Amino acid sequence: MSTTQHLGSRPLPEDGASNFGANGQRDRQFAIAPRAIEQMLDTSINQRLKMLKIFDFTRGARGLRAAWLCEEMGVEYEFTPVTFPPQPEYLSINPMGRVPYLQDGSVGMGESIAMMLYVAERFGPTTLLPREPALLARALEFTIFGEASFAAHMDVLLAVNFGGAPGGSGGWSETVARNQLQRSIKHVATVLADGPLICGDRFTLADISVATALYILRGALDQDLPHLLQTYLDIVQSRTSYINASRRWS
Numbered sequence: 580m581s582t583t584q585h586l587g588s589r590p591l592p593e594d595g596a597s598n599f600g601a602n603g604q605r606d607r608q609f610a611i612a613p614r615a616i617e618q619m620l621d622t623s624i625n626q627r628l629k630m631l632k633i634f635d636f637t638r639g640a641r642g643l644r645a646a647w648l649c650e651e652m653g654v655e656y657e658f659t660p661v662t663f664p665p666q667p668e669y670l671s672i673n674p675m676g677r678v679p680y681l682q683d684g685s686v687g688m689g690e691s692i693a694m695m696l697y698v699a700e701r702f703g704p705t706t707l708l709p710r711e712p713a714l715l716a717r718a719l720e721f722t723i724f725g726e727a728s729f730a731a732h733m734d735v736l737l738a739v740n741f742g743g744a745p746g747g748s749g750g751w752s753e754t755v756a757r758n759q760l761q762r763s764i765k766h767v768a769t770v771l772a773d774g775p776l777i778c779g780d781r782f783t784l785a786d787i788s789v790a791t792a793l794y795i796l797r798g799a800l801d802q803d804l805p806h807l808l809q810t811y812l813d814i815v816q817s818r819t820s821y822i823n824a825s826r827r828w829s
């Protein structure tokens with residue numbers, strides 16, 4: 580199907596000669612311009628269809644992980660806001676109904692850490708996922724740690740704070756979550772003591788992952804961070820990539 584048919588508009592002459600009339604050059608421009616515009620439109624529609632889509636709540640933190648990485652790597656993406664509770668249209672894309680969710684054409688996936696690894700592999704190689712074994716090991720460990728051993732424990736506390744846990748308390752699971760969070764905070768502080776970043780001087784996926792956990796801790800749970808961690812968070816969040824991504828989420 581030709582571009583013209585696809586867009587459902589009248590066929591255009593191959594060049595402007597047939598429309599070249601009494602107005603001379605002006606008519607020629609009119610005949611040529613619509614074709615150029617159609618081509619531009621077609622290109623931008625195709626680009627949009629091919630563009631990565633990241634579904635998340637407005638001001639959601641975890642979807643920013645993938646967006647931040649896209650900004651770092653120069654990968655185009657689109658933020659698609661999801662309301663809570665999720666509507667049938669979103670559930671037809673992601674039946675689990677959680678966010679974030681990433682769509683790359685016919686490929687779809689949840690889990691913010693997996694999304695980062697996908698983007699790094701699909702559009703890489705990138706220095707944000709180092710190849711040297713020692714750095715790779717640390718980057719992978721802390722990329723997964725940032726969610727599995729850190730942010731995931733905050734869910735219980737978020738439920739206690741906002742979800743109306745029975746009696747206003749999360750009982751033993753709240754105690755476990757608070758203990759685990761303290762251990763995670765200590766672990767990050769120990770690594771950052773040799774910093775300035777998780778992998779020394781190299782900004783990696785691990786920083787995006789851990790910084791997001793710190794951001795949830797400070798933002799959603801209103802918890803003050805130790806000075807070292809707050810300074811670290813300020814440094815990584817001052818990157819243009821983060822600023823650009825977070826603007827789209829607000």
Ligand SMILES: N[C@@H](CCC(=O)N[C@@H](CS)C(=O)NCC(=O)O)C(=O)O
Pocket residue numbers: 639640641676677678679689690691692726
């Ligand atoms: N491990 C998941 C956690 C996802 C998650 O906790 N999503 C929350 C919002 S940040 C959510 O969808 N909550 C609504 C629900 O569970 O229905 C990830 O990293 O993507």
